Amino acid sequence: MRSEPRNKWLSYLLLILFGLVMIYPLIWLFVSSFKTNQDIFGSSRLFADTYVWDSYKLGWQGTGLYGFDTFFKNTLILVIPVVIFTIVSSVIVAYGFARFNFPLKTLLFSLMMATLMLPDATILIPRYILFNELGWLDTYLPFIVPAAFATSAFFIYLMIQFYRGLPRDLDESATIDGCNSFTILTRVLLPLCKPAIFSVGLFQFMWTWNDFFNSIIYISSVSKFTVSLGLRLSLDASSAVSWNQVLAMSVVAVLPCILLFFLAQKYFVEGISTTGLKG
């Protein structure tokens, strides 16, 4: 589809118009985190006459005993192991699927793909009961342990697709050079897989960072709250207080994701395109 010049201007006009609509809420969020309550509501203007500069400092302190320093620390303690375990487990499992034949492979592969569509809601309750019996409630283990066992088929599939794009001649010549199957993976394939590994890590980081449903189910003490839970806490608590603090903390909550996205956009787009799966 090549556009003719007169269509081109129309296309630009549409793209810019939609683009503004898309991005405006985020810009508004940022600017409004410095506004007073009167300017947040009751005005359509983006910029206000007066700004307040302490919303981040006050919001960061939180409303109760725990502030966002705790929530951020907790989120990192949760997210980093989840990301690392997801990468390691999906790299290994995908290697098995992509490079070896073994009994029942077709069946197991179909089963793995089927779990892509298995609604989380269906397995939610027995999982909760299982984690309760194991004494894992109110810890981060319900997030970390399943990640170590490659329970997310999305990431396995992403890695499989990437391995498939690497020529098998590489493996064969490495075998002749005396590599065993594991050193083929670590020395030959992994260095080539960096883009895919980045994609897996970034997606898992975003999803775990933004997760709310699992956090609210598994974590109950405020001292262990993640940023998502902390944010909801301040939203509920500050009904009469300054809204700019809630907005400021929302900015802080999405900031790591926005920064990562701009730094590593390429890997998101490549990751999503190689799998053909949704993000």
Next chain:
Amino acid sequence: MFKRTKRKNYRYIGLLYILPWLIGLMIFQLYPFFMSFYYSFTNFNMVAPPSFIGLDNYKEIFTNDPGFTQALKVTSLYVILAVPVKLAFALFIALILSAKLKGINLFRTVYYLPSILGGSVAIAVLWRFLFMRDGVVNNMLGNLGIPSIDWLGNPDVALYTLGLLSVWQFGSSMVLFLAGIQQIPGDLYEAGSIDGASKTRMFFKITVPMLTPIVLFNLIMQMVNAFQEFTGAFVITNGGPMKSTYLYALKLYEEAFTFFKMGYASALSWILFVIIMVVTGIIFKTSNRWVYYEDGGKS
């Protein structure tokens, strides 16, 4: 001899690599899957062991639970509204972006960003502020002379406001469409123009058919996700006003984690599972009528 044993080991070495996944599948997916089926026939509050009560949970759900009927109604409406609009938008923008324009990367970034932030609480908070009674959206409408709308307080409107949040996140579907468009072989268009086909004709005869497998894929994944949508409805409206945004996931959450009726909630989760499977099945069944496969539909 040596060679043969090595061969034999080789046959199982792949299994060794997928072993972590296999264990995870058993413990964290298959076991919970079958257990939730079992729990759905029990009365189970996590204090006493589950007691078998046959079909009572299902009977109660279907005959005597207005919350279930409401949740099902609201969720179906949400899925039917949000998913097609989102996909239509994603496809539309992808088609515009696929023309070789300058600055396409910038636009792609801008459109993709909201779906990366996705279901985060921060975005839900933002939505709540934007659409409050005296919030920005109403003030902007006021400037245009349009009377203000109670986006979150009017039971007839609130679900649409949540749907809008979902549509706003069309970016990931768009990226998939874009990748699909870029993979369409250029010689198809060349052949088309040699045969004298117009651009419009080529669009409908080449671009659209080649994209239908991606439409199918996006449709199913977005549908499965929309049926389970939670964060927006929980944080922004908490199911209200008058249960007009009482999505199925909220109902499930309430039964399981507010009332700890685990058996009842398991039955709810299985009903949702069956609904999702049936809808997926229907989409697949009709797909051979509208999805074009390059190899003639054999895959």
